[in-house]
Amino acid sequence: MDETRLIKPLLDKEYPTISHGDGIYLYDINGKKYIDGSSGAITAGIGHGVKEIIEEINKQAHKISFVYRSQFTSEPAEKLAKKLSELAKGGEYWSFFVNSGSEATETAMKIAIQHWQEKGIKGKNKILSRWMSYHGITIGALSMSGHTGRRARFVPLLEDYPTIQPPYCFRCPLHSTFPTCNHMCATELEHAINRIGSEHIAAFIAEPIIGAAGGAIVPPPGYYQVIKKICEKYDVLFIADEVMTGMGRTGKMFALEHWDTQADIITLGKGMSAGYTPIAATLVSEKVMEPIQKGSKLVMSGHTFSANPQSTAVALAVIDYIETHNLVENSMKNGNYLFKKLQELQHSHPIIGDVRGKGLMCGIEFVSDMITKFPFKKEIDLTSLVVTEGQKNGLLLYPAAAGIEGVGGDAVLVAPPLTITIAQIDELLEILDQTLTDVETELRNKGIIPLEENCD
Numbered sequence: 283m284d285e286t287r288l289i290k291p292l293l294d295k296e297y298p299t300i301s302h303g304d305g306i307y308l309y310d311i312n313g314k315k316y317i318d319g320s321s322g323a324i325t326a327g328i329g330h331g332v333k334e335i336i337e338e339i340n341k342q343a344h345k346i347s348f349v350y351r352s353q354f355t356s357e358p359a360e361k362l363a364k365k366l367s368e369l370a371k372g373g374e375y376w377s378f379f380v381n382s383g384s385e386a387t388e389t390a391m392k393i394a395i396q397h398w399q400e401k402g403i404k405g406k407n408k409i410l411s412r413w414m415s416y417h418g419i420t421i422g423a424l425s426m427s428g429h430t431g432r433r434a435r436f437v438p439l440l441e442d443y444p445t446i447q448p449p450y451c452f453r454c455p456l457h458s459t460f461p462t463c464n465h466m467c468a469t470e471l472e473h474a475i476n477r478i479g480s481e482h483i484a485a486f487i488a489e490p491i492i493g494a495a496g497g498a499i500v501p502p503p504g505y506y507q508v509i510k511k512i513c514e515k516y517d518v519l520f521i522a523d524e525v526m527t528g529m530g531r532t533g534k535m536f537a538l539e540h541w542d543t544q545a546d547i548i549t550l551g552k553g554m555s556a557g558y559t560p561i562a563a564t565l566v567s568e569k570v571m572e573p574i575q576k577g578s579k580l581v582m583s584g585h586t587f588s589a590n591p592q593s594t595a596v597a598l599a600v601i602d603y604i605e606t607h608n609l610v611e612n613s614m615k616n617g618n619y620l621f622k623k624l625q626e627l628q629h630s631h632p633i634i635g636d637v638r639g640k641g642l643m644c645g646i647e648f649v650s651d652m653i654t655k656f657p658f659k660k661e662i663d664l665t666s667l668v669v670t671e672g673q674k675n676g677l678l679l680y681p682a683a684a685g686i687e688g689v690g691g692d693a694v695l696v697a698p699p700l701t702i703t704i705a706q707i708d709e710l711l712e713i714l715d716q717t718l719t720d721v722e723t724e725l726r727n728k729g730i731i732p733l734e735e736n737c738d
């Protein structure tokens with residue numbers, strides 16, 4: 283390996299060098315072609331190398347790329363804020379632009395706390411969240427995250443915000459079954475609020491569909507309606523972290539629409555610029571903004587690059603592309619096809635325990651035994667085996683946490699660009715099928731799973 287000074291995810295791993303991208307495909311400098319089966323980190327929603335976006339990048343750069351938000355506003359930033367308010371159903375929203383999903387959730391947390399302070403209620407400083415969740419890597423965002431693996435190294439520095447169990451029906455942590463459970467995992471929030479005291483709680487944050495920490499865990503029907511009711515009853519703001527699920531990824535512009543529920547604060551990132559520039563946003567409802575507008579008139583947050591004209595112009599162009607190419611509808615329609623085909627794949631691959639998701643955000647959870655649902659032993663690192671084999675075969679997948687307590691399990695996200703066609707989904711599935719066959723062969727050769735039974 284050439285000498286490097288770049289800190290990559292694994293310091294002892296060799297990574298291919300990217301050359302270029304085109305639609306759902308990526309090419310490394312050796313000419314190897316990959317299907318971007320995960321849109322990177324569920325980001326490249328409109329695919330790679332889109333001409334219209336490249337033109338917009340140039341157009342805006344020729345005018346102005348950067349101004350400081352306390353000296354100027356800009357047309358693209360104003361337009362983007364208006365556009366997002368229009369897209370978020372059920373009321374008017376204000377936008378605070380930041381550079382990453384972690385900053386968006388951390389800003390959401392701060393605005394929620396400030397909201398209560400400006401109403402003269404000083405003690406509501408705590409945020410509640412779920413186990414098996416991921417809201418970002420900065421200390422505030424990680425405090426809200428119930429991703430045990432990502433928390434582990436920093437536990438002494440973190441707040442204990444993860445409080446309630448995830449809506450993980452495949453392995454219900456409350457040992458119940460939907461619908462007889464009566465949304466027990468949602469009503470747990472009420473018990474938590476009562477135990478802690480609502481006078482201490484500013485907000486509850488949740489990813490509408492759990493991504494990195496769960497592999498596309500979809501809560502049952504009615505779940506968020508129950509959550510919202512409890513939040514309203516106890517004066518707790520509801521923050522929907524749509525950093526991964528937003529901008530059409532799940533077949534609706536915002537995933538919470540599947541539950542016909544509105545959040546007080548929404549966070550966006552990833553698909554909002556589809557990776558063409560770093561930008562994320564915290565959308566704040568009129569209700570949450572009101573006491574701040576009447577009070578200090580200053581939202582205490584901000585970053586040097588917040589609301590810069592370059593990034594906001596790019597995000598506007600990406601949203602325009604999503605709308606003019608009907609990508610939200612495509613996500614729903616082609617997502618249904620992908621989901622059905624993944625379920626069919628389950629019949630021929632004994633290591634697939636569960637297929638879940640909505641739209642083009644699908645998850646596969648792996649098990650060592652289909653009946654008992656036992657996960658593979660940690661040291662096998664099945665997720666890495668699948669992801670590595672996929673990449674070798676020309677298919678990129680996103681590794682997700684899963685399993686009991688989100689600790690001892692394996693899952694991947696299959697979430698290609700929303701532009702993917704049916705023929706391209708078939709191409710993706712062919713490589714995925716081969717990849718799983720290769721992994722199973724390796725597991726059989728090592729005696730980890732039994733040899734195939736002969737039915738003659």
Ligand SMILES: Cc1ncc(COP(=O)(O)O)c(C=O)c1O
Binds near residue numbers: 381383418489552
């Ligand atoms: C739901 C959710 N929130 C927040 C984040 C953090 O975003 P970023 O990596 O851009 O900081 C992520 C990243 O995966 C995410 O999936």
